[in-house]
Amino acid sequence: MTGRTRWGILGTGRVAGRFTEDLRLLPDAEVVAVGSRTHDAAQAFATRHGIGRAHGSWAALAADPEVDVVYVATPHAVHRAAATTCLEAGKAVLCEKPCTLDRATSAELVDLARERGLFLMEAMWTRCNPAVRRMCDLVTEGAIGEVAAVVADFGFAAPPDPADRLRARALGGGALLEMGVYPITIAHLVLGAPAHIRAWAALSGDGVDENTGMVFGYDTGALATLSCGLLGGTPNTASITGTRGRITLPRPCHRPSGLVLDRDGAAPEEIALPFEGNGYQFEAAEVHRCLHEGLVESPLVSHATTLEVMGVLDAIRAQIGVTYP
Incomplete structure (x- = not known):
């Protein structure tokens, strides 16, 4: 990649808004599109943040040819589905933490990204602070x-x-x-x-x-x-x-x-x-660096560290008795 990094935002909640605000702090970042499960939600977010295109489905955002990388900012339970949609469409992905609900499904995303030769990073902004x-x-x-x-x-x-x-x-x-x-x-x-x-x-x-x-x-x-x-x-x-x-x-x-x-x-x-800002710009800058260098994972937030921490979370949930449907 050369020049500006063009972002698509998948999700329209509070965190998605703060991340979008922080992208304005990076001179080589451009937010070109937002996607949601409904066009109304996407359009409202686009209007609020001055984004040019609003898509009424995840698939439409993932298919947008002007998008280089998608930031997945949905609730935890649908990270896997949202990130899979984007990776299968050939898009690089920054997926909010935790990557998925468990290590096994996080490993599936890692495997898919590696098979497609695509960049995937968990949005663990603390590691980039x-x-x-x-x-x-x-x-x-x-x-x-x-x-x-x-x-x-x-x-x-x-x-x-x-x-x-x-x-x-x-x-x-x-x-x-x-x-x-x-x-x-x-x-x-x-x-x-x-x-x-x-x-x-x-x-x-x-x-x-x-x-x-x-x-x-x-x-x-x-x-x-x-x-x-x-x-x-x-x-x-x-x-x-x-x-x-x-x-x-x-x-x-x-x-x-x-x-x-x-x-x-x-x-x-x-x-x-x-x-300045909320602090999300540091993980976004790391995504930019990796994409420009042709990397499929970040040394700061590697696939291995994501999977290790997901394994720890799994072990804790097993002890405390928390399961998800």
Whole structure:
């Protein structure tokens, strides 16, 4: 690819709108079309965001010859179907997290993308965030010694309506897939996949997790203590403790604008990495880079890491008793 990257937006919800807004921050990005299950919803989104074409079906958006890459921003339960529609039409795909509801169906998407020679990336924006990338660099450089513990959380008071997408079991609702994937990702970034997983959750009457705690054990002896919930606001911070210091990601730790490096024997160092907008532009910029370099997956959000984290989510759901129809 050369020149501008032309985006199609599949979905018309709040996250789709914020992502579209952030694409305006990239001079080489152009939003050319939006698609939804109804033309009215697509047209309303197009009007709101100044997009030239509105398609009344996913297939029509996927068939649009002016679209280079599609951002899938549907509820979790239909990520697989939406991404499959786009890949089968020959489009590159950035699919919102979690990639699908389980590892097996995420692997199906990866296999399809590889068979077609198409780019596919999970939209785990945390892995592309400048402060999080700096955290990873510091850990790799040994700034805090060997990582011994990770503590991270993400929780807020979600609407009590059981039909809301955050609580609807049919849509893949629950704290784990919506928020828990972020603390898990932070732990995975510095410690990899855990050797041992223990989890407990309070479930709603509809069978989705409302308050979930997780402890991971690693062969190095390190521990990760993580939590997520729909019942109230938590600190939404993360700390990575090493044998010679600590790194803290302040609120909101899934998209921080800086970090604090606290080395043993030294004054804490605040490192600011601020950004404009909502923070989605960094994952979009990574998509642009990969497409221009002819890559079918991102080194920052690789297929392997997506599948490893999906496997961890599967193991937790099995322990807490959450299933999806």
